[in-house]
Amino acid sequence: MAILEIKDLHVSVETEQGTKPILKGVDLTARDGETHAIMGPNGSGKSTLAYTIAGHPKYHVESGTVTLDGMDLLDMTVDARARAGLFLAMQYPVEIPGVTVTNFLRTAKTAIDGEAPAIRGWIKDVKASMANLRMDTSFADRNVNEGFSGGEKKRHEILQLELLKPRFAILDETDSGLDVDALRVVADGVNRAKEGTNLGVLLITHYTRILRYIKPDYVHVFVDGRIAEEGGPELADRLENEGYDRFLSTANVN
Amino acid sequence: MLDHSKLPSKQHSDGGWGLVPIQSRAGRFSSYDVADFEPVTGFEAEWKYTPVASLGALLDVKLDGGRYDFSIEIDGAERSNLSTAWVERTDARIGSVSTPEERASANAWTGFGEALVVTVSGDELVEGRVVRSAFGAQPRAAHTIIEAKPNSKGTVIIDNSGDALLAENLEISVGDGARLTVVSVQDWAHDGIHVANHFAKIGRDAFLKHVIVSLSGSIVRVNTNAHLVGEGGDVELFGVYFADAGQHLEQQVYIDHDAPHTKSRSSYRGALQGQGARAVWIGDVLIRPSAPGTDSYEENRNLLLTDGTRADSVPNLEIETGDIAGAGHASASGRFDDEQLFYLQSRGVPEDEARRLVVRGFLSAIIQKIGVPAVQERLEAAIETELRSSIALNRDERAS
Numbered sequence: 289m290a291i292l293e294i295k296d297l298h299v300s301v302e303t304e305q306g307t308k309p310i311l312k313g314v315d316l317t318a319r320d321g322e323t324h325a326i327m328g329p330n331g332s333g334k335s336t337l338a339y340t341i342a343g344h345p346k347y348h349v350e351s352g353t354v355t356l357d358g359m360d361l362l363d364m365t366v367d368a369r370a371r372a373g374l375f376l377a378m379q380y381p382v383e384i385p386g387v388t389v390t391n392f393l394r395t396a397k398t399a400i401d402g403e404a405p406a407i408r409g410w411i412k413d414v415k416a417s418m419a420n421l422r423m424d425t426s427f428a429d430r431n432v433n434e435g436f437s438g439g440e441k442k443r444h445e446i447l448q449l450e451l452l453k454p455r456f457a458i459l460d461e462t463d464s465g466l467d468v469d470a471l472r473v474v475a476d477g478v479n480r481a482k483e484g485t486n487l488g489v490l491l492i493t494h495y496t497r498i499l500r501y502i503k504p505d506y507v508h509v510f511v512d513g514r515i516a517e518e519g520g521p522e523l524a525d526r527l528e529n530e531g532y533d534r535f536l537s538t539a540n541v542n
Numbered sequence: 543m544l545d546h547s548k549l550p551s552k553q554h555s556d557g558g559w560g561l562v563p564i565q566s567r568a569g570r571f572s573s574y575d576v577a578d579f580e581p582v583t584g585f586e587a588e589w590k591y592t593p594v595a596s597l598g599a600l601l602d603v604k605l606d607g608g609r610y611d612f613s614i615e616i617d618g619a620e621r622s623n624l625s626t627a628w629v630e631r632t633d634a635r636i637g638s639v640s641t642p643e644e645r646a647s648a649n650a651w652t653g654f655g656e657a658l659v660v661t662v663s664g665d666e667l668v669e670g671r672v673v674r675s676a677f678g679a680q681p682r683a684a685h686t687i688i689e690a691k692p693n694s695k696g697t698v699i700i701d702n703s704g705d706a707l708l709a710e711n712l713e714i715s716v717g718d719g720a721r722l723t724v725v726s727v728q729d730w731a732h733d734g735i736h737v738a739n740h741f742a743k744i745g746r747d748a749f750l751k752h753v754i755v756s757l758s759g760s761i762v763r764v765n766t767n768a769h770l771v772g773e774g775g776d777v778e779l780f781g782v783y784f785a786d787a788g789q790h791l792e793q794q795v796y797i798d799h800d801a802p803h804t805k806s807r808s809s810y811r812g813a814l815q816g817q818g819a820r821a822v823w824i825g826d827v828l829i830r831p832s833a834p835g836t837d838s839y840e841e842n843r844n845l846l847l848t849d850g851t852r853a854d855s856v857p858n859l860e861i862e863t864g865d866i867a868g869a870g871h872a873s874a875s876g877r878f879d880d881e882q883l884f885y886l887q888s889r890g891v892p893e894d895e896a897r898r899l900v901v902r903g904f905l906s907a908i909i910q911k912i913g914v915p916a917v918q919e920r921l922e923a924a925i926e927t928e929l930r931s932s933i934a935l936n937r938d939e940r941a942s
Contacts, residue, residue, distance in 0.1 A: 343887075345884070365887065365892075366887035367887040367891055371890045375888075378885070382882050382885050384899070385904060387899055387902075395891055396886075399891045448889065
């Protein structure tokens with residue numbers, strides 16, 4: 289049983305106007321096999337939470353803790369967090385010129401597992417996952433994210449999720465910019481990963497649309513750097529009907 | 543103010559004062575005799591990026607131009623298709639390709655005793671690797687000619703290592719219909735100084751691939767002139783360089799389209815790391831009225847891995863005909879992208895390895911185009927070594 293615990297997390301970023309607090313005390317506990325939808329208006333701190341957990345240097349943790357099975361994630365390098373079982377599917381994954389998808393995937397798999405995967409089984413796994421995600425085989429020879437469409441980038445993120453087999457995945461607005469067919473393909477990929485490895489998921493989204501395909505066990509509503517409301521799947525339905533206005537009217541909108 | 547009319551130099555005899563800007567790259571002064579050039583001040587267009595104070599001997603001293611030891615390895619079905627010979631200064635091939643355009647080049651020309659000629663013939667592909675590692679640390683000159691006979695197919699690798707205080711000229715003659723690859727690897731001792739001028743003349747329907755790889759040496763300047771004199775001539779010029787702390791790596795490229803339907807592609811990429819690492823690229827492309835239907839593209843990209851590095855990148859394009867198929871250039875010098883690092887690290891890849899992957903990927907775009915597997919493998923290994931040592935250095939700096 290794996291457990292990701294976030295306790296009283298305060299995070300700031302440096303801006304031209306000085307230090308700006310973004311997260312103002314976040315508490316969240318997720319167990320393996322669970323799917324937590326993290327919803328909220330733009331600027332409420334959802335992505336900051338994702339990148340802070342993953343260890344992006346832009347975000348400064350002022351106080352609080354993030355642990356994975358009791359291990360202090362905040363004390364680890366970015367790569368050590370990944371090797372501990374964390375995965376972040378990014379909203380805007382960067383291009384890496386001259387590094388092919390094949391090379392990248394094998395390098396990452398080797399780093400995560402601590403040893404190179406057995407070649408035959410690995411190639412088979414890659415091909416099967418790519419076929420599931422409706423990715424053309426020519427993808428393997430392309431450079432990472434170079435010239436990928438928005439949808440191709442998202443599929444490539446989920447391909448990594450399937451192959452690297454993390455214990456917890458944070459999906460940062462994976463649904464943004466996808467048409468309904470692509471959304472279904474990507475959601476199926478996440479669901480396969482959940483079934484195969486009992487993956488825990490933090491699903492960050494602005495819209496409820498993706499929740500039709502990836503069923504959340506819990507829904508957390510972020511407003512102004514805090515969780516303003518929590519509940520079960522029914523909370524997402526309510527947000528679909530009412531939007532975020534009810535939270536924004538009482539919150540301090542930046 | 544110098545009175546140029548009273549100087550013995552012919553360099554500025556046309557303008558008198560030396561103050562008239564040269565309007566076209568084609569108008570640059572040239573001569574075989576070093577005495578025709580004025581002393582280098584460092585303000586000249588061809589010297590202004592180079593640490594000329596460190597080149598003293600190569601610019602002004604009479605150079606040792608005797609034979610030097612080299613070895614040659616030949617590979618191919620018909621090994622006799624490639625041969626080498628020392629020839630006298632009076633040999634008709636000497637000077638058949640071009641004339642020096644700057645003082646170090648002219649000093650090397652004035653100073654060399656005999657020229658080494660590499661001849662490629664026959665239509666069976668032949669590959670020759672000329673290993674030069676015995677120049678020593680005394681100032682010296684060298685002259686080399688690579689002659690690809692009409693319709694021949696060959697690869698010539700010039701593999702440089704060891705001590706060097708060397709000024710040299712290389713004339714490359716690509717006969718009609720010939721296909722030639724020339725790779726020059728500069729992997730000198732750390733204090734090596736090398737000023738080279740490569741002159742290529744590309745005949746009708748001929749193809750030259752020319753690759754400069756500069757890895758080690760304190761000042762390494764390899765300038766390449768490619769003159770497309772025959773209709774349908776095609777040239778690809780590539781460069782890969784890795785500048786460490788205190789190292790100056792320079793390449794000035796001049797592509798002269800002088801015949802119809804000629805094509806050129808040039809692409810140079812370098813990584814720079816450490817205090818005082820310098821790279822210079824100047825890319826001059828001239829499309830003459832005699833070259834309608836020309837297609838040309840040049841680019842230079844630099845990856846600055848640390849603070850304290852500097853890359854100068856200067857593309858120049860002169861088009862003298864209205865009838866061209868294409869002409870473009872691109873130049874970009876950027877810092878290491880921390881988002882790339884974060885992305886790779888977030889996939890479990892440790893920081894050092896992630897850096898290596900990014901730099902290797904950046905340079906591999908050129909390495910993959912060399913088309914000589916042995917050279918590619920060796921290069922990848924050499925870059926790996928550079929990256930390991932410099933990244934370790936970088937980490938130590940960060941830690942301290």
